[in-house]
Structures are given as C-alpha cells and as structure tokens.
Amino acid sequence: MKIRKNIAVSDSGLVFNPENGESFSVNPIGVELTSLMREGKSFDEISNVILKKYNTEKQVFEKDFHEFLETLSNYGLLDKNEKEKA
Amino acid sequence: MKRKKLNIAVTGLNAVDSPGPGVSVIRALREAESFDVRIIGLAYESLEPGIYMHDIVDKTYQIPYPGAGTDTLLPRLEYIHSKEKLDVIIPNFDAELFPFIKLEKKLQAMGIRMFLPTLHQFEERQKVNLSDFGIKYGIKAPRSRVLYDMSTIYSLTSEFSFPVIVKGKFYDASVAYSLEQVRNYYNKISAKWGLPIIIQEFIHGTEFNVTGLGDGKGKTIAAIPMRKQYITDKGKAWGGISISDEKMLELTRHFLKVTKWRGGFELELMKNKDNELYLLEINPRLPAWIYLSVGVGQNIPEALVNLALGKKVEPFSEFKIGKMFVRYSWDMIVDREEFEQISIYGEL
Numbered sequence: 001m002k003i004r005k006n007i008a009v010s011d012s013g014l015v016f017n018p019e020n021g022e023s024f025s026v027n028p029i030g031v032e033l034t035s036l037m038r039e040g041k042s043f044d045e046i047s048n049v050i051l052k053k054y055n056t057e058k059q060v061f062e063k064d065f066h067e068f069l070e071t072l073s074n075y076g077l078l079d080k081n082e083k084e085k086a
Numbered sequence: 087m088k089r090k091k092l093n094i095a096v097t098g099l100n101a102v103d104s105p106g107p108g109v110s111v112i113r114a115l116r117e118a119e120s121f122d123v124r125i126i127g128l129a130y131e132s133l134e135p136g137i138y139m140h141d142i143v144d145k146t147y148q149i150p151y152p153g154a155g156t157d158t159l160l161p162r163l164e165y166i167h168s169k170e171k172l173d174v175i176i177p178n179f180d181a182e183l184f185p186f187i188k189l190e191k192k193l194q195a196m197g198i199r200m201f202l203p204t205l206h207q208f209e210e211r212q213k214v215n216l217s218d219f220g221i222k223y224g225i226k227a228p229r230s231r232v233l234y235d236m237s238t239i240y241s242l243t244s245e246f247s248f249p250v251i252v253k254g255k256f257y258d259a260s261v262a263y264s265l266e267q268v269r270n271y272y273n274k275i276s277a278k279w280g281l282p283i284i285i286q287e288f289i290h291g292t293e294f295n296v297t298g299l300g301d302g303k304g305k306t307i308a309a310i311p312m313r314k315q316y317i318t319d320k321g322k323a324w325g326g327i328s329i330s331d332e333k334m335l336e337l338t339r340h341f342l343k344v345t346k347w348r349g350g351f352e353l354e355l356m357k358n359k360d361n362e363l364y365l366l367e368i369n370p371r372l373p374a375w376i377y378l379s380v381g382v383g384q385n386i387p388e389a390l391v392n393l394a395l396g397k398k399v400e401p402f403s404e405f406k407i408g409k410m411f412v413r414y415s416w417d418m419i420v421d422r423e424e425f426e427q428i429s430i431y432g433e434l
Contacts, residue, residue: 006330008408018407020292020357021313021327 001069002037002079009034017077024075033068089119093170094391095126098178098374099136099143104320105413107178109136110377111387112143117380118388126170132429138420145170148432152182156189163193172198174394176387178371180256183208201302201394203349203370210345211368213253213284220365223344225337227365228287228356239268242285251286254279259321261288289366291358294331295323296338297373299386301393302348308384308402309338312375315410323375323413328382330407337363350376350390375411382406 003009008016013031015024026034029050036046043065050061072078094115098106108127115123127146129137137146147166150158166172175198177186186193187205194200202208210219213230220227231245242250243265252271253259256279262268272283298309311334316325338353350372356364372386379386382405392399428434 016408018330020294020331021315021329 001043002040003034003072003077004079007077009038015077017075020076022075030068033065034072089122091122091124092173092391092395093124093126095128095166095170095172095175096143096178097128097130097149097176097182099127099129099134099146100131101135101139103318103415104322105374106134107372107374107376109139109142110374111176111178111372112136113377114380114385114387115391116142118385118391120388120392124170126166126172128166128175129428132425135418137428137434138418138424146428146434148428152179152185156185159185160189160192163189163198164196167196167198174199174391176200176372176390177202180370183370199394199396201349201390203347203351207345207347208370211370213255213367214282216365216367219368223341225341225365226362228289230284230286233272233283233285234281236269236272239265239272242268246285246287249288251288253284253286255282255284286366289356289358289364291356291364293366294329294334294355294357295326295373295375296334296353296355297351297376297379297386298338298342298353299350299389299393300342300345300347301399302346304343304346306339306342306401307389307393307399308379308386309335309342310379310382310384310386310405311335311338312378316412325410325412326375326378327410328378328405328407333361333363337365341365341368350386378409378411379405381409381411 006018008018009031011031013026013028015026033046036049047058047062051058096108096112098108100106101109112125115125124144127136127143128149129146130149130151136143149162175193177183183202186200187202187208190200190202214232216227217230233239249261249263250268251259252262252268252275254275258275258279260271262271276283294311294313296309296311299307301307311329311331312326313329314323314326318324334355341347341353352369352373353365354367356366376386384402384405389399424434
C-alpha cells in the first residue's frame with residue numbers, strides 16, 4: 001500500500017508521475033493520506049489517525065479509502081509489490 | 087575569455103502551427119556556452135516567421151526547394167558562403183536532408199561542416215522500411231505494408247484488422263476505420279505527397295517522443311524523453327513535459343548503438359497497456375521542441391555543432407525531469423519593405 005517511490009506529491013496536492021508525465025490533483029485529505037502512505041503506515045494505522053482527527057464513521061472512511069487506493073492503483077501510482085499487501 | 091563567433095546557417099524558420107525546428111534550434115545556439123553565433127537563416131518561403139525575427143536570425147537568404155536538386159542548391163549555398171563565411175549548416179527538414187547529405191563532402195571542402203546521418207542511415211529508417219528496420223535491429227515496430235497501387239487496398243483485410251494508420255511517405259497520417267476511409271486517405275495523402283502510401287498497424291496506447299544526439303560511433307551523447315501534453319489538430323505538440331522512463335532511454339541507447347546513428351533525431355514511440363514500446367517513426371533531425379533540451383540541461387544543438395566541428399563532446403549524464411514547454415503564437419508587425427526584400431531579392 002505504498003505510493004511508488006518516484007511519484008512526487010506536492011503540499012498543494014499535485015501528483016506527478018515522472019515516468020509518463022501524467023499529473024493529477026488530490027484534495028487536502030488526499031495529501032494527508034498520501035503523506036501517511038509515504039511514511040509506510042498500514043491501512044489500520046492510517047485509519048486510526050484519520051478517525052481520531054476527523055468526525056467520521058469508520059465504515060465510511062474505510063470505503064472511501066479503498067476507493068482512493070483503487071484510483072491510485074488504476075493510475076499506476078501504487079508500488080505493485082506493495083499493492084497486494086493492502 | 088572571449089568565445090569564438092561561429093557563422094551557423096539554419097533552415098526550418100517556419101514557426102507556424104506545424105512548426106519547423108529552426109527557431110528552437112537557434113534559441114538553443116544563442117544560449118550556447120562554448121561559442122558565440124551569427125545566425126544565417128535559410129528560408130524557402132517569404133512568410134516563414136523566423137525571417138522577420140531579427141533578434142533570432144541575423145540575416146536570411148532564400149534557397150531553392152529540395153525538389154530543384156543539388157545542382158541548383160549548391161551554387162546558392164556557394165553564393166551565401168561567399169558572403170557569410172559559413173562554419174556550420176543545420177538542415178532541419180526531412181525532405182531537404184537527402185540533398186544536404188549528398189552535398190556534405192563538397193560543402194566540407196568549402197569549409198562548411200554538418201553533422202548528419204549517413205545516406206544509409208537516412209534511407210534505412212524511412213517509413214517504408216520501418217518494419218524491416220525493427221526486425222533487423224530487434225526493436226518492436228508496427229507491421230506495415232507499402233502501397234503503390236490503389237487496387238491493392240482490398241487485400242489489406244486479410245493482413246490487418248481495423249483501425250489502421252494511413253501514412254504519406256514524408257508527412258501526414260490518418261487513422262482509418264474501414265476500407266472506404268483507407269481509400270479516401272490514400273487519395274488525399276497521395277495527391278499531396280505522392281506515392282507510396284504506407285499502411286501501418288494501429289497500436290493502442292500513449293505516444294511519447296525521445297530526442298537526442300548520436301556521435302556516429304554508437305555512443306549516446308544526449309537523450310531526452312518527452313510526453314506531449316497539449317496536441318494541435320495536426321498532431322503537433324503545443325506543450326510537453328520531460329519524463330524519466332528508463333525503458334525509453336534504454337531503447338534509445340540501443341538504437342544509437344546498433345545503427346551508429348550520426349546526428350540529431352526524434353523517436354516517436356507508442357507504449358501499449360502492457361508497457362511495451364513500439365517505434366512508430368524515426369525523424370532524422372532535431373524536433374521543433376528541441377529548446378526543451380536547453381531547459382532540462384542538455385543543449386543538444388550546441389553539442390551537435392561541436393561534433394560537426396570535430397570537437398570532443400562528452401555525453402550528457404543527467405537531465406531535469408518534469409520540465410515543461412508551452413508553445414505560444416505571437417503576431418509580429420512587419421514592414422512591407424522587408425517582405426519585398428526577401429520576396430524580390432531573396433535576402434533580408
């Protein structure tokens with residue numbers, strides 16, 4: 001569940017893939033999630049951080065987070081070796 | 087230390103919506119660190135914008151179209167050389183490379199240097215030969231068939247599934263989804279550029295380009311991959327970004343090693359969903375987006391000039407990733423007298 005090492009995510013939310021030149025934008029929560037993923041945190045660890053910080057249901061967050069991971073994967077931004085562990 | 091001033095002639099001043107590389111090449115030369123330049127523009131038509139860009143081009147001469155042959159071109163170049171004492175010529179059009187390659191020795195005897203592919207390299211990578219080129223050098227290229235006769239169109243269905251790409255010998259390409267469309271494009275493109283027409287397998291994927299420079303001995307002096315971000319309706323890049331795809335760089339180094347390519351080039355590549363790279367075209371000259379090479383830290387036109395002058399040029403080892411170019415159009419106000427000068431006297 002790691003973002004590929006060479007993917008750049010700026011504080012403003014611009015995600016740049018230097019291998020194919022594609023760029024995307026993520027919202028502030030997206031920046032926070034990608035930052036936690038970069039730190040190597042597990043799904044549960046990230047879930048705990050977000051649930052402590054924001055007023056949301058665990059089920060709702062986990063569904064959204066899975067969708068977010070799916071999107072990152074579809075755009076080739078996740079480390080393939082790590083994806084299986086997610 | 088004062089840098090030596092070189093007189094460099096450059097073609098491709100047509101900075102239009104399907105731009106020639108001349109203006110980009112000149113901008114790179116003007117930023118060269120190893121020499122200073124006086125730029126002599128070589129133009130085919132009176133309205134090539136570069137002619138009127140006086141901070142880009144110092145003096146322009148009209149030259150005859152490539153179709154006129156080397157017997158017409160050589161005396162014109164001799165005249166220009168007598169006025170300007172040319173050190174180097176950089177031709178930037180596919181169609182003019184053949185006469186310039188033919189004239190290389192004569193020009194060298196006059197003291198004018200170029201750094202062009204050999205005639206063999208130039209011919210071998212022609213669109214009509216690209217399939218065989220791929221097989222010979224172990225590079226994936228789309229299957230293709232060369233058509234000289236409209237009646238052979240009907241046999242395509244046994245070899246290709248639609249869509250296919252219909253290409254002209256030098257320029258133009260269209261995607262055809264049926265035999266009817268193939269016939270239309272065959273007529274349209276052959277009327278403009280002549281025969282043959284090339285039918286190429288359509289590879290689904292994302293297009294990338296690599297520009298670079300080979301030293302003619304198999305070494306890669308420069309290589310920069312780019313992804314087009316904004317494409318005009320003519321398929322030209324109006325914006326692009328440098329990327330770091332190692333497979334593309336590997337393929338480029340392989341291409342230069344096995345062909346011993348001499349000079350600048352642009353590879354057009356397609357990456358399919360399985361991340362396989364297909365070589366769609368080899369342009370035997372620098373591309374119109376070559377100024378990006380300066381932006382990423384590899385001044386390819388400067389290196390090309392130094393190679394032409396027989397200097398030792400060390401290969402570039404790195405470039406900046408994520409550098410973009412964004413092209414723009416700009417209206418210049420030009421006095422009628424200037425237009426008159428270039429149109430009537432062939433010089434400005």
